[in-house]
Amino acid sequence: MATTTTTVPSAGPIAGxxxxxxxxxxxxxxxxxxxxxxxxxxxxxxxxxxxxxxxESYLPRHKxxxxxxxxxxxxxxxDKFGALPFIYGTVVTAGIALxxxxxxxxxxxxxxxxxxxxxxxxxxQFFIDLLAAVPSVIYGLLGVFIVIPVMRQYIQPAxxxxxxxxxxFQGPAYGVGFLTAGIVxxxxxxxxxxxxxxxxxxxxPRDQREAALALGSTRWESTWKVVLPFARTGIMxxxxxxxxxxxxxxxxxxxxxxxxxxxxxxxxxxGYSIAAVIxxxxxxxxxxxxxxxxxxLGLVLFLLTFLLNGMARLLIVVTSQRGSEMGQA
Amino acid sequence: MKRLxxxxxxxxxxxxxxxxxxxxxxxxxxxxxPNPMYSKWFDDYHxxxxxxxxxxxxxxxxxxxxxVTEGTVDFGATDGPMNDEQLKAFQDKHGFPILHFxxxxxxxxxxxxxxGVSGELNFTPEALAGxxxxxxxxxxxxxxxxxxxxxxxxxxxIVVVHRSDxxxxxxxxxxxxxxxxxxxxxxxxxxxSVNWPKGLGGKGNEGVxxxxxxxPNALGYVELIYAIQNKMPYGKVKNSxxxxxxxxxxxxxxxxxxxxxxxxxDFRVSITDAPGKTAYPVSSFTWLLIPSKFSDGSxxxxxxxxxxxxxxxxxxxxxxxxxxxxxKEVASKEMKDLExxx
Numbered sequence: 001m002a003t004t005t006t007t008v009p010s011a012g013p014i015a016g017x018x019x020x021x022x023x024x025x026x027x028x029x030x031x032x033x034x035x036x037x038x039x040x041x042x043x044x045x046x047x048x049x050x051x052x053x054x055x056e057s058y059l060p061r062h063k064x065x066x067x068x069x070x071x072x073x074x075x076x077x078x079d080k081f082g083a084l085p086f087i088y089g090t091v092v093t094a095g096i097a098l099x100x101x102x103x104x105x106x107x108x109x110x111x112x113x114x115x116x117x118x119x120x121x122x123x124x125q126f127f128i129d130l131l132a133a134v135p136s137v138i139y140g141l142l143g144v145f146i147v148i149p150v151m152r153q154y155i156q157p158a159x160x161x162x163x164x165x166x167x168x169f170q171g172p173a174y175g176v177g178f179l180t181a182g183i184v185x186x187x188x189x190x191x192x193x194x195x196x197x198x199x200x201x202x203x204x205p206r207d208q209r210e211a212a213l214a215l216g217s218t219r220w221e222s223t224w225k226v227v228l229p230f231a232r233t234g235i236m237x238x239x240x241x242x243x244x245x246x247x248x249x250x251x252x253x254x255x256x257x258x259x260x261x262x263x264x265x266x267x268x269x270x271g272y273s274i275a276a277v278i279x280x281x282x283x284x285x286x287x288x289x290x291x292x293x294x295x296x297l298g299l300v301l302f303l304l305t306f307l308l309n310g311m312a313r314l315l316i317v318v319t320s321q322r323g324s325e326m327g328q329a
Numbered sequence: 330m331k332r333l334x335x336x337x338x339x340x341x342x343x344x345x346x347x348x349x350x351x352x353x354x355x356x357x358x359x360x361x362x363p364n365p366m367y368s369k370w371f372d373d374y375h376x377x378x379x380x381x382x383x384x385x386x387x388x389x390x391x392x393x394x395x396x397v398t399e400g401t402v403d404f405g406a407t408d409g410p411m412n413d414e415q416l417k418a419f420q421d422k423h424g425f426p427i428l429h430f431x432x433x434x435x436x437x438x439x440x441x442x443x444x445g446v447s448g449e450l451n452f453t454p455e456a457l458a459g460x461x462x463x464x465x466x467x468x469x470x471x472x473x474x475x476x477x478x479x480x481x482x483x484x485x486x487i488v489v490v491h492r493s494d495x496x497x498x499x500x501x502x503x504x505x506x507x508x509x510x511x512x513x514x515x516x517x518x519x520x521x522s523v524n525w526p527k528g529l530g531g532k533g534n535e536g537v538x539x540x541x542x543x544x545p546n547a548l549g550y551v552e553l554i555y556a557i558q559n560k561m562p563y564g565k566v567k568n569s570x571x572x573x574x575x576x577x578x579x580x581x582x583x584x585x586x587x588x589x590x591x592x593x594x595d596f597r598v599s600i601t602d603a604p605g606k607t608a609y610p611v612s613s614f615t616w617l618l619i620p621s622k623f624s625d626g627s628x629x630x631x632x633x634x635x636x637x638x639x640x641x642x643x644x645x646x647x648x649x650x651x652x653x654x655x656x657k658e659v660a661s662k663e664m665k666d667l668e669x670x671x
Contacts, residue, residue, distance in 0.1 A: 075524035077517065144539055152544070174488065174544060176529055259493030259530025270529050276493075280532060283361075283389030284495025284521040286415070291391075 050302065057296035059289045068296060074261050074277070076285070081293035083300055085261035089178065089271035090304065093253060094246035096182025096267070097189055102239060104186075105193025109235075112194065113201035114223045125198065132191035140255035143184040148175035148256060151183075156268055167265040176258035179267035184256050185249060189242035196241060200234030201227060236316050240309055247305050250275040274301040353631055358386040359393020359406030362497045362552065363615045366433055366652050367406065370643050374635055381631045390497060390521060397618050398422060403628060405618035408435075408497020409504075409521060410597035425622040428670065429596040430636060430663055431614035434653035436553040436581045437501045438563035438611070442541050443468060443483065450564040451476040451573045454509035454602070454610070457566070460487055460548060461506060462513060463527035468546060476567070483546070490540045490549030493530030495521040501613040502550050505601035550611075553581065554651040568610040569602050580609035581653035589658040596663070612653070622671050633667050640664055 071082030152175030212222035258270020364387035390407040397405030459465035531537035587605030623629035
């Protein structure tokens with residue numbers, strides 16, 4: 001791409017040689033300024049958001065300090081606030097969701113982009129886009145009326161009898177809990193993963209596939225060894241999107257997680273997530289320390305999203321470096 | 330765009346008419362529990378007095394107290410009375426006190442789902458406190474079985490369900506448990522959200538009802554109105570006179586009447602576990618929070634006019650919406666208090 005010569009004048013040196021006035025007349029300067037301001041707003045909003053959260057959470061930050069992150073009592077009556085069970089619930093449910101949704105979503109995307117006839121692919125894509133647009137409260141209702149009873153009556157007893165020796169599948173089967181919330185979240189984020197991954201896979205240049213086929217690889221080998229690695233960054237992007245949605249999802253989670261601040265290895269146990277507790281308690285929260293503790297929880301969620309996204313990005317950098325080294329070897 | 334222009338003008342005209350007609354607009358915010366009642370009252374009152382428009386935002390009791398203290402709304406509403414600290418904060422900020430006016434009554438009922446048990450169960454205060462503290466864990470515990478002779482209670486674990494969202498319903502329930510159990514009072518306390526020793530949390534009445542209906546051997550609490558409107562089965566609770574009382578509009582009003590004799594002057598009273606043979610023990614007032622001074626005389630008169638109407642004619646609409654109405658003693662005591670608004 002970089003080596004091809006183009007007839008379009010490149011923006012750099014030629015633009016610089018023209019007078020400011022002529023550029024202004026052509027709209028370049030204005031467009032630059034306007035788009036720069038728009039891009040800058042994103043940064044400003046983020047900074048203001050963090051600043052506001054930071055400022056409004058003064059009381060709990062000074063009263064509890066670091067203990068806020070590592071204690072697990074949440075008692076509005078006796079003014080004791082610890083965020084650990086909420087952090088745990090948020091991370092665990094998002095983790096379960098990705099564990100289930102990533103293989104399913106990417107598998108479906110591969111089928112739609114590489115194997116399915118165009119008409120089937122487009123029709124299915126329509127349904128997937130439809131799923132992505134369903135409001136989360138609908139998924140919550142699906143969880144309440146279908147997933148919870150099925151979990152309690154069939155899946156949890158089955159898991160208990162087959163894998164009950166593991167600490168993850170013990171305790172009473174209420175139907176609600178970490179596992180149920182993770183499953184509902186997985187259902188919610190799968191359309192995102194499929195939709196974005198499919199686009200990315202489709203946009204992998206044809207010559208990449210043809211080159212692989214020309215070298216004698218089978219269709220699957222070209223998909224698995226050439227197309228997928230080529231599209232890796234884009235697919236990771238779809239997973240980020242899914243992770244962000246899973247971490248911040250409020251309505252559907254609060255309807256199925258059981259809303260009990262617990263830390264338990266058992267995925268059957270009811271839990272709580274940060275977004276859910278904020279939505280549940282904010283309206284009726286009286287007392288400054290209580291209110292500000294909820295705001296600090298918001299800050300924690302923000303940082304958590306930031307941190308997990310950063311870690312995932314780091315993972316990409318590391319794996320893509322290793323990938324290119326392997327390619328060279 | 331052209332097509333939208335007439336529509337836009339029409340909307341503008343409507344807004345303009347609205348502004349002209351509603352010469353006086355009063356804003357309030359607060360509790361969600363009485364919202365259906367308040368909406369109807371404010372609407373009816375506007376129909377009678379077309380120059381007065383009262384807007385109400387059901388943002389929750391906490392928000393109502395906060396906003397009326399900050400002065401962003403003309404009045405507030407709450408399911409739990411303001412505490413001394415909050416009263417002082419209002420007094421310090423404005424230089425005059427805020428007044429509580431009870432409007433209607435609500436109650437909580439225990440609802441359950443036990444396989445093989447269809448009748449009404451009787452609950453003693455000790456049993457309810459024990460269950461919610463996590464000390465009574467089986468349905469056939471003597472504390473429950475003792476009050477339900479002849480009912481075949483299973484030896485199954487009780488799945489406790491409570492509200493996860495901060496709510497007046499939880500305030501009433503925990504206020505009641507605090508009164509009947511010293512241990513609850515010292516360990517958990519009362520509030521719109523508490524640190525529940527046990528149980529699953531459901532969002533809203535519908536969330537609790539859904540969990541109870543779906544989960545075998547579950548016990549939860551919902552608002553009486555919700556239980557009546559959805560025809561849910563619910564149990565009787567033993568009152569302070571030793572009678573098992575089923576909650577209905579009459580028994581809730583009876584609880585308020587029982588408490589009326591010892592009503593403090595500022596109406597901040599809890600009527601859970603109230604005296605009276607027919608009183609249902611898990612009942613509560615809900616309050617409007619009215620500042621005692623208005624700089625705008627027409628607003629003051631409008632609010633006083635509304636309160637007067639609400640305490641007399643307005644009370645006739647209460648039972649149609651399944652709220653329990655104020656006992657006469659309380660309403661007439663409030664009428665006298667209207668003078669305090671200046």
